[in-house]
Amino acid sequence: MTHDPDRASPIKGLNGRMLMAAVVSAISGLLYGYDTGIISGALLQIAKEFHIGDTMKEAIAAGILLGAVIGSLACSLLCERFGRHRTILLVCVVFIAGSLTCSFAPSAVTLALARVLLGFAVGGATQTVPMYVAELAPRTIRGRLVLCFQLAIGVGIVIATIVGASEAVSWRAAIGAAAVPALVMLLGQLRLPESPRWLVERGRVDEAERVLEDVRPDGYDIAPELEEIVELAGHQERTGRRDRGWSGLRQPWVRPALVVGCGIAVFTQLSGIEMIIYYAPTILTDNGFPTADALRISVALGVTYLVMMVVGLWIVDKVGRRRLTLVMVPGAALSLFALGAFFVTGHSTRADVPGIVACLIAFMFFNAGGLQLMGWLTGSEIYPLAMRAAATSVQSATLWSTNLLITLTLLTMISAFGVGQVFWIYGLFNVAAWLFVWRRMPELTGHSLEDIERHLKNGKFHPGDFART
Structure with a gap:
């Protein structure tokens, strides 16, 4: 048996280049969290400046989500043709251009269109960066490195909620400031190499x-890893072009991975996270909470999200992806059921604030520390190399499309059913998510990307087919 040097200690699998890749991943995640979250507070100022109504507000808020769907699909083609590295460089440039264009927008319509451009970068980053980092990383620390992206989303959300709560920063400065970390991301990516798996495929x-x-530490024996990558790429070459890219997604043996990946993407959004992040202040103020209290609660939720991202970052490769999700999702469901009960029974007065806040924070604790960790991590791991870019783009577009649908329908649902009943509906979505993970999601922790692909090719992609290594 060949000695695997990164088995001894996870830290030994990390060197300067891999650390730089983690930093680039983190910045892209921060931009995602900040750019999607900052509009919530900025809309108050934008509405006054441009004298716009609810319809244009929704168009501005949703523009980034539409752009994300387009970006996630387009960047899969760019990844396959030009490589992961150059695609990420393009995403960095679009981040900079989109942020500055939004900041200097002369009208509401221009701002909405600029948000679509910015969304292209957000969607492209979510499709490309986690996949790129997963293809660079040693398997024993792959989960933690990929989750640097997810962790930084929480940082971006916290910063956005604090800026929004302060109401002291001009919306143009708040949105344009994102160009600075985007420039840092560009400079960092320029120092990084292309994905070795993409190179072997070519x-x-x-x-x-x-x-x-x-990208491996001194003394690391790369021969077994390279041999495994080359062997798999050779097999894919012999299968022909029908097994590659978008056409390869039609192969029956790939379907279980697509079902798991896209299912997880849908449930990360239907779990209620976007409802809480985007609309918690609106829901609370509409039910009599003072605006200042609602904004402070929003910051507390963002901090809870971030803390649980940090916890998840350190334990996911030890506890396991599937096990962690199955443990945490029931807590999120119960929190939403309890939260809904407060509103349905009329216990939503100022005296009930501690209980409502406790339910909101409990939901964020269980959701951010479980299901949310899996959204981008599974997509970076479960798909075959020959069609990984296309498959991750489908998963990313599925996630963003679900997000867009929720953003455009949530307030209408609350108006039609009542806020408490909507919390219950999303609680049921969490029950469905738990059943889905239990029945369909295998435990990928400790398995190399090539080993995961072999399981998929052999038709052994169910929870019982994977043993922890």
Whole structure:
């Protein structure tokens, strides 16, 4: 049995280049969280400046989500043709351009269109960056490195909620400031290599070997890892082009991975996270809460999200993806059921604030520390190399489309059914998410990307087919 040097200690699987990749991933996640969250507070100022109504507010808020769907689909084609590295460089440039265009928008319509451009970068980052980091990382720390992206989303959300709660920063400065971390991300990515797996797929094995040597610590034996990648790429070459890219997604053996990936993407949104992040202040103020209290609660929720991202970052590779999700989802469901009960029974007065806040924070604790961790992590791991870019783009577009649907329908649902009943509906979505994970999601912790692909090819992609290694 070949010695695997990163088995001894996870820290030994990390060197300077891999750390830089984690930093780039973190910045892209921060931009995602900040750019999607900052509009909530900024809309108050934007509405006054441009004298717009609810319809244009929704268009401005939803523009980034529409752009994200487009970006996630388009960047899959760019990833396959030009590589992960150059695609991420393009995403960085679009982040900068989108942020500045939004900041200097002369009208509400221009701002809505600029938000679509910014959304292209957000969607492209979610499709490309986690996949790129997963393809660079040693398997024993892959989960934690990919989750740097998810962790930074929480940082971005917290910063956005604090800026929004202060109401002291101009919306143009708040949105335009995102160009600074985007520039830092661009400079960092310029120092990073192409994905070794993409290089092998293109027949550039010598370059892939140099990349692996560059991103692994001194003394790391890359031969077994490179051999495994080359062997799998050779098998894919023999299968022909029908098994590659978008056309490869039609292969029956790929379907279980698509079902798991897209199912997780849908349930991360239907779990209620977007409802809480985007609309918690609106829901609370509409039910008699003072605006200042609602904004402070929003900050507390953002901080809870961030803390649970940190916890998840450190334990996911130890506890396991599937096990952690199954443990945490029931807590999120019960929190929403209890929260709904406060409103349905009329216990939503100022005297009930502690109980309502406790339910909101409990929901964020269980949701952010479980299901939310899996949204981008599973997509970076479960798909075959030959169609990974196309499959991750489908998963990313599924997530963003679900997000867009929720954003455009949530307030209408509350008006039709009542706020408490809507919390119950989302609680039921969490029950459905738990059943889905229990029945369909295998435990991927400790398995290399190539081992996961072999399970998929052999038709052994159910929870009972994977043993912890």
